[in-house]
Amino acid sequence: MFTSTKILPTLAAAIALSLVAGCADQPKSSQAAAPPMADSPELAGAWYQIYFDTNKTDIDSRGRMVVNSVAHVATNNGLTRVTVIGKTDRVGSTAGNVALSQRRADQVRDALIAAGVPADRIDTSWTGEARQAVSTANDAEEQRNRVVDVTVVKMTR
Secondary structure, eight states: OOOHHHHHHHHHHHHHHHHHHHTSOOOOOOSOOOOOGGGOTTOOOEEEEEEOOTTOOOOOHHHHHHHHHHHHHHHSSSSEEEEEEEOOOSSSOHHHHHHHHHHHHHHHHHHHHHTTOOGGGEEEEEOTTSSOSSOOOTTOOOGGGSEEEEEEEEOOO
16 A cells, blocks of 8 residues: 555655756757848838937947947838937926937937938937926936937838
């Protein structure tokens, strides 16, 4: 007759062995990997964001990586259109923020051109502190609002 004290160690060992076997390396598939999504000809729309420090227009290293990604997508997917929209948080005056958002949008546009995107395929606009991602009080710093939104869409000719 089986007793629970004899079955438990055997059951525990079987469970542990099953878990270890499940972690073993699986044989690699000989099937080729799918191409990266950035090269997909069915690109319907890609959205990117480049963030800025308060009252700054400099594109940091992370922003430069985004610019390079946008340039790659825009130049390797046939006829595309790039839209650049500069925005700010609510620190500073309304007029000052409109000017700051324009300078940010222009910086990103210029970086995209330098990265190989034809200037005639880039639309640039700015909103100042309007159309914020996060509603804030006046003079409130908010990183998510200090941004340039960039979209890439495939044109149908």
